[in-house]
Amino acid sequence: MIEKQMPYKYKVYEIIKKGIIDGTYQAGVELNERTLSETLGVSRTPIREAIQMLEHDGWVVLETYKGAVIRSFDHKYLSDLMKVRTALEVSAVEDAAKHITEEYLKEIRRLFEVQRQAVEETNVPVYQFIQMDREFHLAIYKLSENKTLISLLDNLNDMICVAGMRALTSDVRRQETLAEHKEVLNALEEGDPQKAIQAMRYHMEKTTENIQQHADISQ
Incomplete structure (x- = not known):
């Protein structure tokens, strides 16, 4: 049951989206309004509205x-999502x-250090590592001072997180990610936009x- 705080549709939206990300709701599964209404303890109206929002944001399709x-x-x-994300990340x-x-810079260095320690420990859960990764990038988004960009990247990264749950299970990839973040940090420390873009x-x-290579979650 969810707490009955207004507006319900946003609560339902977040619950379903989280369920998609963590695998509770698998690809190809139909979202049944009656079942969701009974499970979440709300009427079917906010369920229907939440599903419309999910469809608008690309999480569900109408068949x-x-x-x-x-x-x-x-x-x-x-691949399409990553093309859009790349353009936005480069701009940011x-x-x-x-x-x-x-x-x-002090904050970005701190976030980098947290991630470095996680790579050294090797047993940090993948979802936790992804959250660290997002915090590093979010600090860069905030520096861009572009609210529209931040909003777009927030939803894109939620979607890409579904794939990242598998893609970042590799210790090798985590080490590579850290090295790549270090290059971004170096460019920011130098205040060099072109080097940062590269x-x-x-x-x-x-x-x-x-x-x-690692994420085929359409099955």
């Missing part, structure tokens, strides 16, 4: 005779390099390759 179905995050769809880091301050573009290329 004839079946209704709302969890989207299959196949290689083509993930370019602006960040222009706006960098010592205060922000470092982030390389990081996104390697991330895309890894997702395509």
Whole structure:
């Protein structure tokens, strides 16, 4: 049961989206309004509204005779997502390099150090490591001072997290990610937008390759 706080549709939206990310709701599964209503303890109206929001944001698709179905995050769809993410990440880091301050650098260095320690420990759960990764990137987004970019990347990264749950299980990839983040950090420390762009573009290329190699979650 969920707490009955207004507006219900946003609560339902977040619960279903979290379920998609953690695998509770598998690709191809139909979202039944009656079942969800009974499970979550709310009427079918906010369930229907939440499903419409999920469809709008790309989490579900509407199929004839079946209704709302969890989207299959196949290689083509993930590739399309990563192309958009790459463009936004590059834009964010370019602006960040222009706006960098010592205060922000201190925070980004701290986040990098947290991730470095996680790589050394090797037993950090994948979801926790992904959260560390997102915090590093989020610090860069905030430096860009572009609220629209931040909003777009938030939803994109939620989707890509579904693939990342498998793609970042490898200790080797975690080490590579750390090295790539170090290059981004170096560029920010130098306040060099072009170097930051190059470092982030390389990081996104390697991330895309890894997702395509390890994540086939359409089954």
